[in-house]
Amino acid sequence: MLFRQLFDSESSTYTYLIANLTLKVAVLVDPVLEQVERDLKLLKELDLSLRYCLETHIHADHITGSGKLRELTGCLSIVPHNAAADCANRHIQDKEILNLGNIVVEAIATPGHTDSHMAYLINGDRILTGDALFIRGCGRTDFQSGDAGTLYDSVTQRLFTLPDSTLVYPAHDYRGHTVSTIGEEKRWNSRFAGRERASFIRLMNNLDLPDPKKMMEAIPANKLCGNVATL
Template structure:
């Protein structure tokens, strides 16, 4: 299996490239529009065929590269079930397995950051957590149908129940961290250690965060698989 973590410095977004090295089928998770040329160049260099672009959720901080990549490569655009993106080719349900050659990618519903959010368990060993669980943090819950109590349940009941050695790969990091483990996050993540559901809800309500800079542009564009409206 080929696994690459790619970074967009403007939005601190991680895109993940996964491929079955035997049949050269590849998937990109959370691609960024401004990085499409980079991703295509890497796919070409490695002789990979992009079969899928997969989103963890409808992003508010960057525009997805899925639409452009689909136009160029003919790949399928896939989003979580109930995501507001009628343009998608496929909607993944909780527990559904997307098979990439010999690599199973299991969808695990982790709502709370948004009302339709998935984490993806790759080969039973690596969990792509999107914005639900970050390294020593978590995604915000104050827009796009977010709910702090539901996020607490998603992380503690769906992610923290994975094996301790499961590698954690988030969709963002703002401090240069690249990977963690479930064991580390259970022990050291300040959003969850020593917190119960009620105190977590209170903590998230007190954050008073500014909106992402691109939210007005990104959300409607991502609901169209990355197509930017002429009115934006």
């Protein structure tokens, strides 16, 4: 299996390239529109055919590259169940499996940051957590039908029940971290460690964060798979 973590500095977004080198097929998770050229170049260099663009959720801080990549490669655009993106080829359900030969991608419903959000467990040993769980943090819950209690349940009941050795790869990082483990986050993530559900809700409801800079542009565009031309 090829596994690459790619970074967009403007939005601090991680895109993940996962590929079966024998079959020469790949999936990109959370692609960014401004990085489509970079991603296509890498796919070409590695002689890979893009089969899927997979989203963890409808993003508010960047415009997805999935629509453009679908136009250029013929890949399928996949979003979580109940995500407001009728443009997608497919809505993936909780516990549904995508296969790239012997590579298994399992969807794990983790709502709370938004009302439709998936984490993706890769071959049972690494989890792409999207905005549900960051390294020593988590995504906010104050827009897009987010709910702090739901996020607490998603992280503690769906993610923290994975083996402690499971590698954690988030959709964003703002402090230079690239990877963690479930065991580390259970012990050191101050949003969750030693915190009861009610305390987490109070914390999240009082963060008072500014809106993402691209929010008014990104959410409508991402409901159209990043097709800004039709807005």
